[in-house]
Amino acid sequence: DTEVTQTPKHLVMGMTNKKSLKCEQHMGHRAMYWYKQKAKKPPELMFVYSYEKLSINESVPSRFSPECPNSSLLNLHLHALQPEDSALYLCASSHGSGTYNEQFFGPGTRLTVL
Amino acid sequence: DAKTTQPPSMDCAEGRAANLPCNHSTISGNEYVYWYRQIHSQGPQYIIHGLKNNETNEMASLIITEDRKSSTLILPHATLRDTAVYYCIVIGTGSARQLTFGSGTQLTVLP
Numbered sequence: 001d002t003e004v005t006q007t008p009k010h011l012v013m014g015m016t017n018k019k020s021l022k023c024e025q026h027m028g029h030r031a032m033y034w035y036k037q038k039a040k041k042p043p044e045l046m047f048v049y050s051y052e053k054l055s056i057n058e059s060v061p062s063r064f065s066p067e068c069p070n071s072s073l074l075n076l077h078l079h080a081l082q083p084e085d086s087a088l089y090l091c092a093s094s095h096g097s098g099t100y101n102e103q104f105f106g107p108g109t110r111l112t113v114l
Numbered sequence: 115d116a117k118t119t120q121p122p123s124m125d126c127a128e129g130r131a132a133n134l135p136c137n138h139s140t141i142s143g144n145e146y147v148y149w150y151r152q153i154h155s156q157g158p159q160y161i162i163h164g165l166k167n168n169e170t171n172e173m174a175s176l177i178i179t180e181d182r183k184s185s186t187l188i189l190p191h192a193t194l195r196d197t198a199v200y201y202c203i204v205i206g207t208g209s210a211r212q213l214t215f216g217s218g219t220q221l222t223v224l225p
Contacts, residue, residue: 004157033212042201042215043158056212090157092213101148101211105157 004106006091012112015081021109023074023091031096032074033103034066037088049074050096081113116141116204123220126196132189134219136202139183145206147178149187150213151198158201158215161187192223 004025013019023032031050035043048056049068063085065077074091088110092103119137126132138147148163162169162176164185169176175188189196199218205211 035213042199042218043152043213045212045214048212058212088155092157101146101205101207101213102160102163103158103213105159107157108155110155 004091004093004104006089006106006109008109009107010110010112012114013078013081014114015083017081018077018079020078021076021089021091021111023076023093023106024072025093025104026072027093027104028071029093029095029104030071031094032068033092033094034074034076035090035092037090037108039087043090047076078111081111083113086111086113116145118202118204118216120200120202120216120219122217123222125222125224126189126192128194128223128225129191132192132196132221132223134187134189134200134202134221135184136187137184138202138204141182141204142206145204147176147182147185148203148205148213149174149176150201150203150215151196152201152218153195153198161200192221194223194225197221197223 007022034046037043045058046060047066052068063080067075088108090108091106094103116138149161150158152158162174164176178185201215201218
């Protein structure tokens with residue numbers, strides 16, 4: 001299984017809602033990532049988890065809260081988002097050790113904040 | 115990680131080779147060159163990577179100049195499904211390294 005799955009595929013939420021994005025991989029990877037991609041822009045890193053510990057937080061606002069419950073799962077909890085947070089949210093995973101840095105990406109969750 | 119420079123767009127005829135250039139003049143000795151592509155509205159897909167030798171896999175070939183300041187990704191027989199944004203990324207060794215995407219090259223394969 002070389003897939004990274006993300007649910008839901010699409011999400012529409014209001015500014016007062018709380019929702020969560022889910023990412024799952026069963027490749028035994030120990031590094032997992034959240035990226036955000038606005039329309040016609042390249043992906044931008046948000047968070048990196050290495051061995052289930054948060055290792056990089058790219059100054060992301062606290063209304064985005066990541067969680068890594070185990071080595072296969074990565075969640076992104078959303079609360080009090082703004083319309084400008086509308087974007088494609090991409091999850092990725094990689095081996096997490098050694099020099100091999102190939103990252104496998106999921107299809108993304110397209111988020112619309114009303 | 116070193117910055118990269120790519121042309122914003124390129125066209126290629128279907129069935130011909132697509133040669134996508136990338137400049138990375140500040141690359142360090144232990145940094146790798148990675149190529150990813152992103153087909154519209156999908157997640158990025160890994161293509162190939164290399165350190166200093168030329169590399170080939172089932173998708174593409176990567177040619178890195180001897181001074182390592184530039185590289186070329188070659189898709190030998192481009193198809194319409196190769197239309198995508200191609201990103202050249204330089205990244206160091208070590209685990210859980212973030213990818214810093216530049217603007218990439220929009221490759222359009224024409225019928």
